Amino acid sequence: MEIALMAEKIEGHDGRDCDGAVTATARLIIRAKAGDKTAFDQIIINHQRKVISLAWRMLGNREDARDAAQETFLRVYKSFGRFDPAQDFNGWLYRIAVNACRDLARKRRCNHYSLEAEVESGGIAEPASPHNTESAAMLAQEHAILLRALAALPEKERAAIVLRDLEGFETEEVAKILGSSPTTVRSQISAARVKIKAFRERFLKRGKR
Amino acid sequence: MRCTHAEKLIPLFVGGDLPAREADALRRHLESCANCRRLAAEFEESRDWLRGFAAPQFDEATLDGMRDSVLRDIGRIEYRARWFQWIVPGWNLRFVFVTSLALLLFGALFSLAINRRQPPHNPQSNQAGMKQGGGNQVELSPGKTPDDQVNNDKHIASGKTVRRKFGRKPIKPGPDESPQTEAGMIDPDLTAQATDTTEPAIDQSAGLDPANTDSDANRNMLRIEIQTADPNIRIIWFAPKSDAAPRK
Numbered sequence: 001m002e003i004a005l006m007a008e009k010i011e012g013h014d015g016r017d018c019d020g021a022v023t024a025t026a027r028l029i030i031r032a033k034a035g036d037k038t039a040f041d042q043i044i045i046n047h048q049r050k051v052i053s054l055a056w057r058m059l060g061n062r063e064d065a066r067d068a069a070q071e072t073f074l075r076v077y078k079s080f081g082r083f084d085p086a087q088d089f090n091g092w093l094y095r096i097a098v099n100a101c102r103d104l105a106r107k108r109r110c111n112h113y114s115l116e117a118e119v120e121s122g123g124i125a126e127p128a129s130p131h132n133t134e135s136a137a138m139l140a141q142e143h144a145i146l147l148r149a150l151a152a153l154p155e156k157e158r159a160a161i162v163l164r165d166l167e168g169f170e171t172e173e174v175a176k177i178l179g180s181s182p183t184t185v186r187s188q189i190s191a192a193r194v195k196i197k198a199f200r201e202r203f204l205k206r207g208k209r
Numbered sequence: 210m211r212c213t214h215a216e217k218l219i220p221l222f223v224g225g226d227l228p229a230r231e232a233d234a235l236r237r238h239l240e241s242c243a244n245c246r247r248l249a250a251e252f253e254e255s256r257d258w259l260r261g262f263a264a265p266q267f268d269e270a271t272l273d274g275m276r277d278s279v280l281r282d283i284g285r286i287e288y289r290a291r292w293f294q295w296i297v298p299g300w301n302l303r304f305v306f307v308t309s310l311a312l313l314l315f316g317a318l319f320s321l322a323i324n325r326r327q328p329p330h331n332p333q334s335n336q337a338g339m340k341q342g343g344g345n346q347v348e349l350s351p352g353k354t355p356d357d358q359v360n361n362d363k364h365i366a367s368g369k370t371v372r373r374k375f376g377r378k379p380i381k382p383g384p385d386e387s388p389q390t391e392a393g394m395i396d397p398d399l400t401a402q403a404t405d406t407t408e409p410a411i412d413q414s415a416g417l418d419p420a421n422t423d424s425d426a427n428r429n430m431l432r433i434e435i436q437t438a439d440p441n442i443r444i445i446w447f448a449p450k451s452d453a454a455p456r457k
Contacts, residue, residue: 037280037283040283041276041280044276044279045276048272048275048276049267049272052264052267052272052275053264053267056264056265057262057264062265062267062271066267066271066274066275069275070275070278070279070282073276073279074279074282074283077279077283077286078286142258143262146258146259146262161259164224164226165224165256165259165260166259166260166262171226186221186226189220189221189224189226190217190220190221190226193220193221193223193224193252193255193256194220196255196259197220197251197252197255200255200258201251
């Protein structure tokens with residue numbers, strides 16, 4: 001009875017999909033909370049790509065992104081007992097991921113990116129057309145600039161802009177994930193957009209010279 | 210709307226983060242202002258550029274390795290938790306909190322019990338001492354001689370426990386006090402021993418003249434003795450009891 005109620009609560013909050021995927025997630029969460037390792041493994045499989053992508057956008061480095069994703073799932077496991085089924089699981093997961101990224105960034109003080117290191121490690125996205133080497137190089141360069149622009153932002157502004165503009169969360173959801181008010185998030189997003197625009201313009205001017 | 214205000218709102222407007230009313234006002238301003246329109250177009254371009262930022266594709270091996278590490282760490286945590294449960298069944302934070310609270314309470318009760326076991330001091334000896342006047346004066350039990358007083362001083366010097374009264378008590382001789390005790394208080398040798406200073410020592414003590422103990426008038430008199438620098442000269446002053454209170 002209790003499990004059924006919990007599933008209902010989770011479904012009620014994640015009710016964006018109507019194809020039964022939410023029900024499956026809710027059931028997985030309940031089983032994982034009860035200590036089912038297979039269910040937890042399935043939760044990792046379902047969310048690992050999203051979490052590792054977010055971590056990469058926050059940290060700009062493959063190794064750190066992998067470590068942050070690992071730490072995120074470990075924290076999820078440890079605090080599953082405290083997870084309230086009335087909460088949105090995705091929001092809760094993203095909040096843990098953002099905090100794990102922040103902690104890792106503070107620990108390693110990796111506030112600047114090395115373009116060469118990123119290219120060597122394959123962090124820069126592969127070109128759309130492997131035959132057109134010139135456009136591939138340009139795309140790689142643009143990605144590197146974007147990474148550097150994000151890296152230049154303060155930690156909170158970076159988290160806000162990544163969640164709003166790259167992960168596609170609403171401002172209110174971003175505020176919940178970051179544990180601040182929507183007004184604060186709006187001001188952080190606004191400041192981040194201004195800085196990114198300025199960074200891009202500076203790069204374009206340098207390219208023209 | 211002024212351009213300065215519009216410039217502040219444009220970054221939020223291009224991302225759809227402005228409330229409907231403000232967005233409408235800005236839209237109207239953009240229709241009439243070319244500079245702000247250009248600025249909005251630049252922000253839109255920058256937004257599109259940012260949104261085109263795709264995360265790299267992580268291969269399956271990386272993801273599997275990450276998942277395996279997580280499961281391995283979880284296994285380690287569970288093993289440690291099992292070990293703790295073996296030591297303390299039902300090990301959890303609540304248990305730790307309750308146990309430490311109980312220990313603290315037990316410690317407090319134990320120290321309270323120890324404090325209560327200490328023997329209470331004898332109130333009779335205090336009462337006897339109260340009857341003797343004077344400030345920092347060694348108590349004399351009724352019937353003791355000045356020699357005993359000197360012995361008491363020796364005890365103090367040798368570190369033995371002797372009760373002292375530190376408060377100045379009102380001078381009020383009781384009717385049952387013997388004249389010998391009062392006489393002992395004014396022994397010249399004893400007073401000279403106690404006040405070895407160049408300044409005249411003042412010994413203000415309540416008592417009766419030993420020579421006139423049976424006189425009712427003397428009973429109501431206060432005797433004040435002043436020891437001068439010369440040990441052979443002592444000033445004795447009798448005053449009515451109503452004047453016993455110190456004058457300012």
